[in-house]
Amino acid sequence: MVQFFIKADSEIPASTQLFDQISFAITTRQYTPGHQLPSTRQLANWTGLHRNTINKVYQQLKHAGLVEARGGSGIYVSLPTTKPTGDSGIPIPTLQQSVRQSIDKIVSLGCSLSQVRDLLLTEIDWRLRCNAQLLVASGREDPGVAQVMAGELETALAVPVQTVAVEDLDKVLEHATAGTVVTNRYFLEPTCQAVGNHQVRVIAVDIYTYSREINLIRNLPMGSYVGLVSISTGILRLAESLIHSLRGDDLLVVSALPQDTYRLQTIARSANLIITGHSGKAELKEAIAATKHERIRPVEAIFCENYIASESIELLKLELGLN
Template sequence: MVQFHIQTDSEIPASTQLYDQIWFAIASRQYPPGYRLPSTRQLAMQTGLHRNTISKVYRQLEDAGVVEAMPGSGIYVRAEGTTEIVKPGSPLLDKFPKAQELVENSLDELLRQGCSLHQARELFMAEVDWRLRCSARVLVTIKRDDGAGELMVRELEQALKIPVQLVPLEELDQVLAQTRSGTVVTSRYYVNEAEAIAAPKSVRVIPIDIYDYAKERELLKNLAKDTCLGLVSLSTGIIR
């Protein structure tokens, strides 16, 4: 049985997600002509959607000519030759006229590499989902008295060109409780503590290495005795 996945935190309505996925299953021959579609009860159990929502999706597919309802029997994929399946359009193509070509070329390349249509869909959905999560919010977390956090924020903002928020590790749980998605960045010294807080909320933690000043420390060791040296830092935590 084809597995349908409804993303509850997506901006796309659940009925549209299901409609597109069933259409894809038919177009990719996972549901071949003459195949009996799952009952509304079966899909309700699998997706968590109300049976009325699923019935609405089936009616839309019937109106589009890709399935037909047989009273007392169920919903079936139309046999070949009974109707022409037209590729669904999107108003986004008016705004991004080259989008269709880019999508088709990417899909063709995956198929040439031996990927099935079902696998290609999973790859696209996983990548889109990950990027949506990453774009939602980027949090740098580190212990309150560790001044390296300011450096991490500055470096990430320069590299990513997006705002980055500094959150003390002691407040991370409270902050994540108020946001639906995000990406947490921390140093490898705090990754276990950060993951313990973020994992139950399905938030990914990315550890990054902080510059260890090894060259600078070596220079300090080789300075002549009684040499005067001044240190400037964003915080006393970094100097320590």
């Protein structure tokens, strides 16, 4: 069962903490598409927040496209609006049968075989051209998360990746004949709106569950000091909200951007546990080395290998024809 906890004296507003915790549960598939979310009454009992505040959070989640309201029933995780396609070891005869059935269906609508061939070739050509330009989109207020995703995708897919702010996406696509835009589910709705009628695909990826890191957080002694390092302010805020939900006021949590040398060395000097991704790995190692003679307690540094779920990477490879 997903846990929720609101840290009253946090710099992060209570409504933002709840939004982060619910959206993390959705984007890591702890709450799967179609899953019914807790009622406002349940969340009020669990978190101590007013039901009006919880309604506001649900409205924000709906605006982001993460949830949908079903009249008289409640709030549910939205069903995917995009789904990568491709096979994973399906027998050739089965695939041939699917192709025949698809052709039969198109012919039954009044198309000749020549027209069916042209339609299929046009679609295949378009998909191949989409693979030639791969963009990663995130909000302008947090370009770091797009940089994190782009770095992982370039390594995993071995193709060039361009980052772009959702707010600038329409201008970037003005001169593009085709392409694929990758984003996470936080930015899916505004990304689809920005793409509009441009001839590009939009694919949303899921976030890594961080199960190893979460287990470490759960088992830390009360009063432990946890440091978080990332180039993404959104990832830092989400991680802090998630730790609040797991441990309440038990832990001291301090975050830092890699370029904030003073804050980073403060964390390296005093933290029990430091968590970072590839984006802050080199800077954190330098900070730990620079403060090793001043450290008052042992430090454990965890370098997260992924932000994007491995399943999403594999599905993206299939969609782009890279397997």
